[in-house]
Amino acid sequence: xxxxxxxxxxxxxxxxxxxxxxxxxxxxxxxxxxxxxxxxxxxxxxxxxxxxxxxxxxxxxxxxxxxxxxxxxxxxxxxxxxxxxxxxxxxxxxxxxxxxxxxxxxxxxxxxxxxxxxxxxxxxxxxxxxxxxxxxxxxxxxxxxxxxxxxxxxxxxxxxxxxxxxxxxxxxxxxxxxxxxxxxxxxxxxxxxxxxxxxxxxxxxxxxxxxxxxxxxxxxxxxxxxxxxxxxxx
Numbered sequence: 298x299x300x301x302x303x304x305x306x307x308x309x310x311x312x313x314x315x316x317x318x319x320x321x322x323x324x325x326x327x328x329x330x331x332x333x334x335x336x337x338x339x340x341x342x343x344x345x346x347x348x349x350x351x352x353x354x355x356x357x358x359x360x361x362x363x364x365x366x367x368x369x370x371x372x373x374x375x376x377x378x379x380x381x382x383x384x385x386x387x388x389x390x391x392x393x394x395x396x397x398x399x400x401x402x403x404x405x406x407x408x409x410x411x412x413x414x415x416x417x418x419x420x421x422x423x424x425x426x427x428x429x430x431x432x433x434x435x436x437x438x439x440x441x442x443x444x445x446x447x448x449x450x451x452x453x454x455x456x457x458x459x460x461x462x463x464x465x466x467x468x469x470x471x472x473x474x475x476x477x478x479x480x481x482x483x484x485x486x487x488x489x490x491x492x493x494x495x496x497x498x499x500x501x502x503x504x505x506x507x508x509x510x511x512x513x514x515x516x517x518x519x520x521x522x523x524x525x526x527x528x529x530x531x
Contacts, residue, residue, distance in 0.1 A: 359396045361385075363530040364403065373413055376478070380406065380414035383482035391486045393495040396531055401498035401506050402485060404523040406448045408507075408516045416481035419445030419452075426453060433458065443472055447481040449488060449510060460484050 361381045368377050384402050388394040410417050423444025426434055432453025434440050445452045451460060451468075457475070461468030464483050474480050488510075489495050497505040503524050507517045 357394070357396055357399070358531050359399055359527060364527075367526065368412060368414075371412065373415070376413060376415050379478045380482070383479045384485065387482040387486035388489070388495075390483075391490045393486070393490050395495070395499055397501065397528075398489065398495040398498040400524060400527040401494065401503070402489060404520055404527060405485070405506070405510055407523045408520040409448055409450070409510075416447045416476045416478060418476060419450060429453065432456065446472065446475040448485045449481075451475050451484055460487060463487060 361378065364381045365374065365377050368374070371377050381403070384406070385394065385399060388398055388402060406414055421444065423441040426432055426440030426444060427437065428434060429440065432440075432443070433455025434443065434453055436454075439454045443452065443454045443457050451457060454469070457468040457472055460466075464480070464487060466474055466480055466483070468475055475484060489498075492509045494506050494509050497503075497509060503521055504514070504517065507514060507520050511517075
């Protein structure tokens with residue numbers, strides 16, 4: 298839809314269902330002011346309204362190509378690509394997309410579900426959560442019905458209700474929807490924003506990121522190794 302000009306940064310915005318993108322060309326010198334490219338693009342989104350995809354070609358360095366190169370031997374390469382795309386879009390929609398937060402999110406998924414990057418359902422039957430009021434499991438059967446699912450193991454009626462309401466997904470009547478790649482990525486992105494994981498990622502406080510997700514340091518060694526591998530591509 299357009300090429301890279303040596304004198305410009307390019308932002309491509311799709312408005313609504315329009316098939317024609319709005320192409321914005323701005324000289325690099327114009328970003329020398331206090332607003333900067335981030336401010337310009339943010340204001341552009343507000344002006345156009347409803348814009349979901351704003352792409353600054355030069356902005357993000359941890360690309361999908363970088364990511365999938367780590368998993369060329371994957372038996373399901375399509376799942377790898379779908380995971381990256383879903384996480385990228387979800388972080389973007391939450392306004393927390395940076396290279397470091399993207400790396401932290403993908404490394405979290407790698408640590409939680411392994412190299413196939415598919416959401417999983419908790420192996421246990423969930424009976425251990427029966428009657429757990431802190432999880433909102435106030436009725437018999439809620440522990441099993443709302444057991445851990447997804448990239449970060451969404452657990453308990455209260456979490457299914459609150460995350461479903463925030464994201465516009467009926468996770469109460471259909472808890473299995475937490476197992477799709479797209480929905481799992483949305484849940485993870487909202488969790489990252491709500492818990493300040495993105496701030497910890499951008500500060501490179503990786504141990505804190507793991508603690509915020511896991512509640513402890515289980516899997517920290519794997520997480521740090523994966524973060525290091527990804528970060529070396531920046």
